[in-house]
Amino acid sequence: MSVGTRFEAAYDATFFVALAVLNASGWKHRAIEGHHAFVLEAACEAVRSGVPLADRLDAVREVRNQKYAGMGRTAGDLRDAKAAFETFSTLAIAWLQTHHAMLLSR
């Protein structure tokens, strides 16, 4: 699997975890312009990720979008995307266990 594909997977995983946080809170997103940025920012706020992690996740989103300008991703980008995902998903799972444990048990 290429670095680019793995990077995409790391980003998608992050985005879906963010969606899970928002959906558990009773929110649903619409595919308006900028919705990925809004979803990530709102989910970071919900799980109290702090600004540095929110910045890193947003940076992953922006680097992911650079593919539309023909830019590739490096192994360093993949490493950073995975690290950001792992930190964020740990926080999100803890948040879900605290606030919506019933959802996790279903």
Added chain:
Amino acid sequence: MSDVLTALFGSKTKARILEVLLSNPDQAYHLRGLAQAAGTDSGNTSKLLRVLVEGGVVRALPESPSTRYSINLDSPLTEPLRSLFARAGSLMEDLRTRAQTLAAAYIAVFGSQAAGTADALSDVDVLVVGELSSVSAQAAFKSVGRQHHKSINVVVVSPPELALQLSAGSAFWASVATGPRVDLKGAWSDVAKREAVADPGLGLRSLPAGQDGDPGVA
């Protein structure tokens, strides 16, 4: 506010007022709004505006119930001032401060901000020549973007990649090489001089070769 601009204009507040007006050329401010944007009081702003209006750099627009102020786009000094503030204003200073913390050989602003043709909505294009990841470089400038309400697009290229792209005659990199840049860290001549290394094991990222326009994020 940049120390250089404060020294040049003899007043931090005067430089800040000019920066606000030059950064928002389409906007006309009431005295209180301008004072607030410049981080000072109305009395001080009024006094300084009088000098700037008399000098023709700022236009006073008498409106009921109060006068509004905007940069005078017809003044021959406006474009040179915009260029000066683009290169030495607080945005550049904050970018420069942030750039010093990154492990990169060369960092610069290019595009409209460097050319002094940016408007209030223009993004900031930052070039980073180094071995760091795009994610870490992009994240590093987030706080500056937030502070100045600007979207900052970072393009990262390793020194061997840059040499390769320049050797290959990439239109995008040629435009970066010959176009206006504001150095934030290091010197362009140090990174652009390197010999091209056509090593297939470099793991080069694909670059926007052949693009003449902005490589910004979609």
